[in-house]
Amino acid sequence: MQREGDEKTMTVNEKEFEVIKLLGKGKGGYSYLVTDGQTRYVLKQIHHEPCAYYRFGDKIQSELNDYRRLKEIGIRIPTMLDADIERERILKEYVEGETIFDLVLQDRMQENYFDQVRAMCALLYPAHTNIDYFPTNFVVQNGELFYIDFECNDYMQEWDFEHWGIKYWSKTPEFMQYLQSK
Numbered sequence: 111m112q113r114e115g116d117e118k119t120m121t122v123n124e125k126e127f128e129v130i131k132l133l134g135k136g137k138g139g140y141s142y143l144v145t146d147g148q149t150r151y152v153l154k155q156i157h158h159e160p161c162a163y164y165r166f167g168d169k170i171q172s173e174l175n176d177y178r179r180l181k182e183i184g185i186r187i188p189t190m191l192d193a194d195i196e197r198e199r200i201l202k203e204y205v206e207g208e209t210i211f212d213l214v215l216q217d218r219m220q221e222n223y224f225d226q227v228r229a230m231c232a233l234l235y236p237a238h239t240n241i242d243y244f245p246t247n248f249v250v251q252n253g254e255l256f257y258i259d260f261e262c263n264d265y266m267q268e269w270d271f272e273h274w275g276i277k278y279w280s281k282t283p284e285f286m287q288y289l290q291s292k
Contacts, residue, residue, distance in 0.1 A: 120144060120153055122194045122201045127153060134246065136259065138169050143204065150206075151191065152258075156198035170198045176260040183237045185230055186256050205256045210245035214280060215289075223248075224279065226255035231271050238265040243275020 119126050120142065127144035134141050139156045156169045170193070177190050188203035213219050227248070234241060240263050241247070247259040267273055277284040 120155070120199070121197070122153065122192050122199050125192070127151065127201075129153075136261075138173070138261070139198075144201075150204045152188065152202050152204050154200045154202070156200075170195055170200075173200055173260050176262045179237075179239065179262055180241070180257070180260060183233050183239060185233060185241070186254065187260065188256065188258055190260075200260075205249045205251050205258055207249040207251035207256075210248040210250070210255075210279060213250065214245060214278075214285060217281075219280060222253070223250060223255055227271060227275070227279075230255075230257065234262075235265060235270070239263070240265050240269050243269075243271050243278070245278050 117129055119128055121127070125146070127146055130143040130145055130150065132140060133143050133152065135157075139154045142153045142155070144151050144153045154173070156173070158169075174190075174193060177187070180187050188205050190200060190202050192201040193199070194201075208218075210219070210223060213223070227243070230241070241257055242259055242261045247257060247261075249256050249258050263269070278288065279285075
C-alpha cells in the first residue's frame with residue numbers, strides 16, 4: 111500500500127493528473143501541485159487524521175459549501191474546477207506566487223498586503239464570516255492577495271484578523287514560536 115504523498119498520479123472523476131510535488135498538509139487535507147501535461151493545478155486530498163483543536167463534519171461537503179460561501183462574499187480565491195466526492199478530492203486553479211508566510215520570513219512584507227487582507231475583512235465581517243488568516247493560506251500573485259484555502263467559519267471576534275491572524279503576519283513572538291515548533 112502506498113503512503114500518503116507517494117502517488118505518482120492521482121485522478122479526479124477519472125481524469126488523471128501527474129503529481130509534481132506535495133505543497134503542504136493542513137487540518138483537512140493534503141494539497142498537491144499536479145499537471146495534466148499542459149496546465150498546473152492544485153489537487154486537495156481530504157484526510158481524516160485527528161486534529162486536536164478543530165472539529166470537522168463532512169469535510170468534502172464543507173469544502174464545497176465554504177467555496178460557495180466565499181465566492182458569494184467576493185473573496186479572491188482560486189477557482190474550484192472539479193470535485194470528486196467519492197475520492198474526496200478537489201481540483202482547483204493553481205495560484206503561483208509566494209505565501210505571506212514566506213514573505214514574512216524574508217522580511218519582504220508590504221503594507222499593501224495588510225490593506226488587501228483588511229479589504230477582505232470588510233467583506234467577510236458583515237457576512238458574519240471568518241477565514242483562516244494563517245499566512246500560509248495567502249499567496250501574492252502579481253501584487254494581488256489570494257486566499258488559497260476554502261475554509262471559513264461563522265464570525266467570532268477572537269479568530270478574526272485583528273485579534274488572531276495579524277499575530278502571524280510579521281515576526282511576532284507567536285510567529286517565531288510557530289517557526290521553532292516546526
